[in-house]
Amino acid sequence: MDTLDTTLKRNHEELFNLLKGFITEIIGEEFVEEMDITPQSSFTKDLEMDSIEIVSFSEKIKAHFGDQIDFTGWLSAMDLDELINLDLNKIINYIYECQ
Numbered sequence: 001m002d003t004l005d006t007t008l009k010r011n012h013e014e015l016f017n018l019l020k021g022f023i024t025e026i027i028g029e030e031f032v033e034e035m036d037i038t039p040q041s042s043f044t045k046d047l048e049m050d051s052i053e054i055v056s057f058s059e060k061i062k063a064h065f066g067d068q069i070d071f072t073g074w075l076s077a078m079d080l081d082e083l084i085n086l087d088l089n090k091i092i093n094y095i096y097e098c099q
Helices: 012-027 029-033 051-068 071-076 080-084 088-098
Strands: none
Touching (some): 012 088
C-alpha cells in the first residue's frame, strides 16, 4: 500500500479509505476496530495519535504519492491550533486538490 501511484485521480471516498488504511497500519488494527473513523476524525482528539505516529502517517503519504503531494510542507505552514485540530477531511481535500 506504500507504493507511488500517480496514474489515477482518486475521489474523496477512495482517499478516505486509503488514509484509513495508513492509519490502521500505524496504530494497529486492534485499536482501529474500537474506533469509528470518519472523515471528521481528528488525529489528536479522536484517533489519539502521537507525533511519532503522525510522522509515520506523513511518510506513508510521501511514499504513496511522491512529489505530487507536499504534505510536510503543507503541515509546516499550519499554526499549532490548526495542527491540533487537523482532521482527515482537511487532508483528503488537500490531496484531492493536488492530484
